[in-house]
Amino acid sequence: MSDILVTGCAGFIGSHLCENLLKQGLKVAGLDNLDPYYSTEWKENNLKVLKKQSNFNFIKGSILDSNLLKDIIKDVEIVYHLAALPGVRNSIKTPVKYCETDVLGTIKLLDVSRNMDVKKFAFASSSSVYGEVPENELPVSEDRKPNPISPYGLAKTQGEEWCKMFEEVYGLKTVSLRYFTVFGPRQRPDEAFSKFIMRIMKDEEIEIYGDGNQTRDFTYISDIVNGTLLACEKGNGIYNIGSNKRISVNEMVDLIEKIMNKKAQIKYIEKQLGDVTHTWSKIDKAKRDLGYGPKVSIEEGIKRHVEWFKMNKFK
Numbered sequence: 674m675s676d677i678l679v680t681g682c683a684g685f686i687g688s689h690l691c692e693n694l695l696k697q698g699l700k701v702a703g704l705d706n707l708d709p710y711y712s713t714e715w716k717e718n719n720l721k722v723l724k725k726q727s728n729f730n731f732i733k734g735s736i737l738d739s740n741l742l743k744d745i746i747k748d749v750e751i752v753y754h755l756a757a758l759p760g761v762r763n764s765i766k767t768p769v770k771y772c773e774t775d776v777l778g779t780i781k782l783l784d785v786s787r788n789m790d791v792k793k794f795a796f797a798s799s800s801s802v803y804g805e806v807p808e809n810e811l812p813v814s815e816d817r818k819p820n821p822i823s824p825y826g827l828a829k830t831q832g833e834e835w836c837k838m839f840e841e842v843y844g845l846k847t848v849s850l851r852y853f854t855v856f857g858p859r860q861r862p863d864e865a866f867s868k869f870i871m872r873i874m875k876d877e878e879i880e881i882y883g884d885g886n887q888t889r890d891f892t893y894i895s896d897i898v899n900g901t902l903l904a905c906e907k908g909n910g911i912y913n914i915g916s917n918k919r920i921s922v923n924e925m926v927d928l929i930e931k932i933m934n935k936k937a938q939i940k941y942i943e944k945q946l947g948d949v950t951h952t953w954s955k956i957d958k959a960k961r962d963l964g965y966g967p968k969v970s971i972e973e974g975i976k977r978h979v980e981w982f983k984m985n986k987f988k
């Protein structure tokens with residue numbers, strides 16, 4: 674019997690969330706199908722630290738398998754739903770897969786949860802729901818109407834809507850977290866920080882999309898985990914979980930170079946379909962309702978991320 678289910682437990686954010694919950698002494702069931710979107714070896718590495726804990730139960734399987742979900746959720750009080758096909762750019766190539774996993778998978782999980790004794794359902798949404806926000810309307814708050822520009826962003830928007838529906842119709846308590854670009858140790862290998870650090874280490878060229886003046890609200894992983902825990906405990910509805918600070922991709926590369934004490938070989942290539950120009954969160958609601966506040970600066974976060982790469986050798 675487990676107190677908590679974390680879907681996507683072998684992933685970047687899911688593995689950190691599990692680690693935190695296990696440290697609190699809670700019994701955690703982790704569900705993940707080790708989807709090949711990126712290296713399974715990388716995910717197995719994420720799981721290593723969790724599998725050492727006696728209060729962790731790893732289940733290899735899919736959120737699309739309702740019978741499996743019924744079996745797992747019958748004993749669970751809280752569901753943290755992080756499993757998804759991530760990645761805006763990839764979603765442009767395979768929209769149907771994103772709809773299946775990120776929308777239908779979420780509905781199946783909600784449906785089993787409402788029939789069992791689940792007290793709270795937390796859903797990992799994304800800043801991608803906002804789409805392009807004009808410069809003069811940033812930072813963005815939860816009141817802004819979603820306007821996604823990728824299948825991934827649309828799937829997250831729909832996931833939030835389904836959470837709201839299950840709350841209104843069936844009384845299942847839900848909360849949706851709009852994460853802003855998350856970084857830190859174990860970040861997915863397809864994301865900018867990981868790609869850039871790995872390539873600079875190996876003296877390989879890095880590719881910057883567009884002119885590099887696009888900005889991102891980069892949020893450190895432990896702040897994301899804290900925001901998620903607080904929201905699940907006290908929140909209802911939708912929350913931005915971000916750093917409330919933004920830097921350009923060029924500034925980000927400058928910081929990585931400074932911290933690694935190494936020059937990057939940069940190649941600028943065309944802007945990618947689905948990529949928004951700017952992200953920048955307003956976090957007043959999370960501050961007020963949850964007592965959330967980001968604690969780790971971008972410089973400190975990059976130092977920890979680089980250190981992690983030095984300790985973990987990847988091909």
Ligand SMILES: NC(=O)c1ccc[n+]([C@@H]2O[C@H](COP(=O)([O-])OP(=O)(O)OC[C@H]3O[C@@H](n4cnc5c(N)ncnc54)[C@H](O)[C@@H]3O)[C@@H](O)[C@H]2O)c1
Nearest residue numbers: 681684685686705706708735736756757797799852854855
């Ligand atoms: N990393 C970010 O910057 C970011 C930003 C906004 C939102 N999010 C959301 O947060 C969540 C976690 O993101 P992440 O960066 O850790 O991604 P990740 O890919 O590292 O983790 C997701 C995990 O879900 C698993 N998964 C995929 N399909 C599954 C299925 N059908 N059944 C069971 N497991 C399945 C994958 O194997 C993977 O381990 C996702 O929902 C993502 O959309 C992430």
